[in-house]
Amino acid sequence: MERTQIGRPLLGRRLSRRALTAVSVLAVAATALTGCTSGKATDDGAGKSTATAGGGAAANKGNGKNSIYVIGGKPDDPFWSAIKRGGEDAADLVKAGGGKVTFLGPQNYDNLGPDAAKLTLTAISQSPSAILVPDWVPENQDAAIKQAVAKGIPVFIYNSGGAEAAKRVGGVKYIGSDDYVAGKAGGVKFAEEGAKNILCVNTVPGSANQEARCKGIKDGAKSKGSSSKQLPLPSSNFGNPSAVTQAIKGALLQDSSIDALVTIGVQDADSAAAAIEQAKAGDKVELGTFDLSQSQLDRIKDGKQLFAIDQQPYLQGFYAVSMANQYLSYGVLPPQNPLLTGPLLVVKDNVDKAIAGTKAGVR
Template sequence: MRKLLKSLIIAISVVLLFTGIAMARMYTVYVVVHGGLADPAWQLNYRGAQATAALFPDLKLRYVGPGAYNFEKFIAYLEAAIASNPDALVCTLTSPQAMDSILRPAIAAGLPVIAINAPDTRLPKERIPVLTYVGISSMYEAGALAARTVLEQVTPKRALYVNHHPGAFHIDEAGKGFIETMETAGVSAEQLVTGPDPVQGAELIIAYLKAHPETQVIAHPNVTHLETLVGRLRDEGYKPGEDILLGTVFDPSAMCLDFMEKGEIFFANDQQMYLQGFYGVLFAYMKAKYNFEPPLSPVGTGPIVITKENVPVLKELIEKGYR
């Protein structure tokens, strides 16, 4: 009898052990972004992804990307993430044509993929078949909106769009929208390619201004670079906000809002990076665990124009880590 009871206890223990293991099934969601992760905007995106992961005990989040923008490193992170066989993938479609050969086989093999921040804007039949895209609904419109925001106040002699991520399709598209909208209004406008280093980029912009002193507007897609430029312009004797109107096409920061209050930065477009991370991971997890289909693409998070009048509310949200 004792042997039978002991055997039953062992059997029950084994069943409970394996039941516990089954109940502890974890769902791994990889987020791979072009970054850089040191940028305030991407830190915000990471916090949004973390907020979703905190809601579900069985969700294991892996968030990776280069420290500073580097497309080759981004691709290496993407390939490593896919090779790890996650339950779902969230990624930026930074250069869709270059990512075709990586993502299409993975999707065909059953990997759920959600795109955030940078979309595939090719014809529908040519696009990578991700489940949905979360971010600015039109990068071209983001650039055009930046131009219209300026044109509502002034018609400049010359306008400059700065591209710090050459080859990143969404940055190129925003520049196209900005430049073409300016040109339609009769304003001479062009793009200046700088690179990922904000200090070097500021020097290239100063050199451009000396060669084109009639430039009155500079639009930049990166707020860290724009903040660096403000100080460099002061050093050269310019008065940001008076001599030159400055704006960021994406992602304001606390420092950016301080400059806005002082009148040194004129506008920013907010794409709500926190929401992109939050929704991207949420949709991926729900698909992996419950086979729920996400909302149809695009799930728009912007652009939203920010000017001096919006600063007080946004400052509070930035302090709380949401914007």
């Protein structure tokens, strides 16, 4: 599959301010066909215009001095670095209008839902123009997100939760991949390649998007006559390569019928590759993962990994920040909900283009 036009100019360099303006308008308005909406704005008592909850028109119309808070993942998580890169590129346009974009993230994933809720409350306390947040663990996060909406702060759900989450909490829109659809594509691919018993390794059990990924794998495999089960590991194992490797190795040695492994992220995929090697199962166990990194792409190119499911995180960050900025400033809003950024299955046939994007920091 060809890379989108929005991605090609970014390879190897940042966009100029003029290019960012053009790209943002094209990405958020032109591709949306008829993206302009209207509604009311209210005064917050300090002379600043803020969008009404659920209202069509945006805050600071024609002003552009927007304060956007983006809640994301750990600072050292390579997946989130791609999302942040996209958000930072879009933030250049926000800054050009006199606004700012602030990124917040947890230090670890041990208490993801409650921590994300606290970060949302922190953002609310700063009286932002808009909040962008994944809805990872709804039972922990939804109350905080609804609190922002009740205060008249436009909320965009991105990366996790889907259009259902945006509707449930009163968010403006969802930007990202559909994790269930992405998982289903992976399950179908495994089955088509002959896998019969697939293990989905989940190091963040209970997280809505990770559960949806493993369910998609299971349903996709089932649709082609194969089966899948989940290996839930303590969330404290996330980012602990040795612990994840040993857990996967143990599962492979215990069940010799497992002929495919899929992990919820790239760090775990590296651990899974080590586990397959240590269990001496490389000749019979296929490997797949969600998301991309250089090691995944190298293995795909070398024929040691079947696929990586790319939700194109750069686009999530870029589209989310761009969309919020245009909505706040001009009331421009694409009609599509969700606005999907994936999935795109990276396999041996298209891996070279993905490698180029990874080197540029956008995949």
